[in-house]
Amino acid sequence: MSILAFIEQRNGQVRAVSREVLGEATRLAEKLGGPVVGVCVAATDPGLAALGEAGATRVLLARHEAFAQYDAAGYARAVVAAVEAVKPAVLLFGATAIGKDLAPRVAARLGAGLANDCTALSAEGGKLIATRPVFAGKANLKLAFPRVPAIASLRPRAFAAVSRNGAAAAVEPLAFAYDAQASRARVTRLAASAGGKADLTESEIIVSGGRGLKGPENFKVIEELAEALGATVGASRAVVDAGWRPHSDQVGQTGKTVSPKLYVAIGISGAIQHLAGMSSSRCIVAINKDPEAPIFKVADYGLVGDLFEVVPALTKAVKELNEKSG
Amino acid sequence: MLQVVCVKQVADTETRVKVAADGKSLDPAGVTWILNPYDEFALEQALAIREKQGSGEVVVISLGGAGVQSTLRNALAMGADRAIHVRADRAFDSLGVARALAAEIAPLKPDMVWLGRQAVDDDAAQVGPMLAELLELPCVTVVAHFELDGSKAVAEREIEGGREVVEVTLPALFTTDKGLNQPRYASLKGIMAAKKKPIDEKPAAPAEPVLEVVSLELPPPRGAGRVVGQGVAAIPELIRALREEAKVI
Numbered sequence: 001m002s003i004l005a006f007i008e009q010r011n012g013q014v015r016a017v018s019r020e021v022l023g024e025a026t027r028l029a030e031k032l033g034g035p036v037v038g039v040c041v042a043a044t045d046p047g048l049a050a051l052g053e054a055g056a057t058r059v060l061l062a063r064h065e066a067f068a069q070y071d072a073a074g075y076a077r078a079v080v081a082a083v084e085a086v087k088p089a090v091l092l093f094g095a096t097a098i099g100k101d102l103a104p105r106v107a108a109r110l111g112a113g114l115a116n117d118c119t120a121l122s123a124e125g126g127k128l129i130a131t132r133p134v135f136a137g138k139a140n141l142k143l144a145f146p147r148v149p150a151i152a153s154l155r156p157r158a159f160a161a162v163s164r165n166g167a168a169a170a171v172e173p174l175a176f177a178y179d180a181q182a183s184r185a186r187v188t189r190l191a192a193s194a195g196g197k198a199d200l201t202e203s204e205i206i207v208s209g210g211r212g213l214k215g216p217e218n219f220k221v222i223e224e225l226a227e228a229l230g231a232t233v234g235a236s237r238a239v240v241d242a243g244w245r246p247h248s249d250q251v252g253q254t255g256k257t258v259s260p261k262l263y264v265a266i267g268i269s270g271a272i273q274h275l276a277g278m279s280s281s282r283c284i285v286a287i288n289k290d291p292e293a294p295i296f297k298v299a300d301y302g303l304v305g306d307l308f309e310v311v312p313a314l315t316k317a318v319k320e321l322n323e324k325s326g
Numbered sequence: 327m328l329q330v331v332c333v334k335q336v337a338d339t340e341t342r343v344k345v346a347a348d349g350k351s352l353d354p355a356g357v358t359w360i361l362n363p364y365d366e367f368a369l370e371q372a373l374a375i376r377e378k379q380g381s382g383e384v385v386v387i388s389l390g391g392a393g394v395q396s397t398l399r400n401a402l403a404m405g406a407d408r409a410i411h412v413r414a415d416r417a418f419d420s421l422g423v424a425r426a427l428a429a430e431i432a433p434l435k436p437d438m439v440w441l442g443r444q445a446v447d448d449d450a451a452q453v454g455p456m457l458a459e460l461l462e463l464p465c466v467t468v469v470a471h472f473e474l475d476g477s478k479a480v481a482e483r484e485i486e487g488g489r490e491v492v493e494v495t496l497p498a499l500f501t502t503d504k505g506l507n508q509p510r511y512a513s514l515k516g517i518m519a520a521k522k523k524p525i526d527e528k529p530a531a532p533a534e535p536v537l538e539v540v541s542l543e544l545p546p547p548r549g550a551g552r553v554v555g556q557g558v559a560a561i562p563e564l565i566r567a568l569r570e571e572a573k574v575i
Binding site: 070072073076096097098100101102103104105107108109111112113114115116117129132133134135136137138139140141142143144145146147183184185186187188189190191192197198199201202205229240246247248250253254255257261262271272273279280282283284285291296297298299300301302303304305306309310313314317318321 | 337339340341342343345352363364419420421424446447448449450451452453454455456458459460464465466467468470480482483484485486487488489490491492493494495498503504505535536537538539540541542543544545548549550551552553554555556557558560561562564565567568569572574575
């Protein structure tokens with residue numbers, strides 16, 4: 001039995017998460033057996049042969065000019081055609097905006113089980129077991145799959161890619177029926193976010209601000225530190241609900257779950273729904289004037305003080321460091 | 327115009343998760359149950375459309391045990407016209423929920439179906455697109471901006487690093503993100519009126535499970551950190567720790 005990996009492309013570029021998915025597929029194939037096959041839905045070949053280095057032995061390409069933009073119904077038909085052709089034991093997606101939209105549609109078509117946004121996969125007794133955070137990370141759920149294929153989407157940045165120097169994947173056209181009538185939702189435009197801001201879930205460093213900022217205008221001190229660190233700005237639910245920051249900035253249970261290498265929480269007390277969304281960060285720094293704030297219980301490094309004094313001084317120190325390391 | 331809003335009863339976001347004795351589910355002791363916050367945006371959007379059009383019906387539907395009737399009553403108090411309670415006294419996986427909801431929703435032939443982008447308990451984010459597939463409807467997930475013009479809708483969704491603008495012809499299904507609107511509170515009048523609105527209880531058709539829960543576990547607690555100091559004077563030590571110990575800057 002093989003492992004089928006959905007290869008996501010946008011604007012003719014294979015997305016980084018697809019190499020992570022192929023990496024995990026390669027590790028699973030060692031335990032469950034079978035070749036690693038990719039399926040890509042696109043208007044043109046985004047350089048799929050190169051995915052041999054990422055672990056794919058072959059990649060099926062479902063090509064249609066309509067696939068220049070994401071089309072849920074068309075993509076789902078193509079992926080189901082690939083499943084029928086390959087008959088995989090496991091089907092993997094990246095848990096991206098596209099992956100989380102597409103995987104449930106494919107699972108419903110196949111009548112198979114899906115575990116979305118997984119952070120770990122394992123094989124027990126020749127069967128896939130998927131681990132996924134629930135309650136925004138307050139707990140982990142382990143799932144087994146009574147039906148074949150087992151379908152899982154993998155959280156970006158949670159799985160490592162592999163590198164096989166010089167290997168090339170065979171790229172083969174995938175036969176499928178495109179039905180324009182079925183595609184009644186059409187992407188007409190992509191709008192870049194303001195300032196080309198990175199998505200929080202894809203950021204290496206996040207600097208988040210909370211109610212301690214006292215007002216939206218004071219987020220300037222957060223933005224300046226974020227700029228010095230090359231970080232993305234996040235926010236607590238309290239300041240999003242107050243209208244100080246857009247919802248896309250919110251970290252926590254009704255916002256984003258993030259796991260950057262460095263998370264700096266400034267003026268955030270640490271409500272349980274916020275902690276749920278950032279506790280899997282590799283390193284957490286908290287700056288808060290209240291030494292009893294719950295955020296200090298999860299922080300690797302805490303600094304007690306007035307953020308309006310501490311943060312500008314920290315920004316200055318980081319800038320000096322940047323200059324020194326040139 | 328007939329709109330259906332699917333809602334779920336979930337544990338409040340302030341809940342401290344404890345694992346039940348079966349090792350597979352949330353211990354319900356002491357949990358406060360609320361309407362899934364993302365579903366409030368779905369309901370608000372449907373209500374606002376009905377009000378703008380001056381006519382139409384908003385039907386709320388939920389799957390679960392007897393307890394979900396309080397959540398349905400809450401949705402009726404916000405302004406939904408009637409409710410369907412798909413009675414299920416055991417846990418369903420996402421596809422099972424989608425199948426049971428689809429069986430009730432399909433005969434209504436709704437113009438629009440609304441759900442929250444995900445439930446804040448299992449965070450699965452699956453029932454919406456699965457339901458769209460089963461109802462053979464186009465769907466836009468995680469909608470943060472929405473405009474309706476006759477039978478055409480333009481929906482915007484957040485994607486990595488930007489927004490995707492999607493045009494769709496009704497009937498269609500949408501899942502809603504926070505930021506789409508500001509959900510109303512139930513008024514006293516609404517709460518009184520809700521007591522007289524019908525909740526139609528129907529048994530969920532038995533569904534073959536496609537997922538099996540192996541375990542629910544709490545993540546290992548983070549190791550205790552340390553306070554590097556007070557105020558500006560502690561910054562050199564913080565920088566040193568981040569560079570030399572954590573190696574993150």
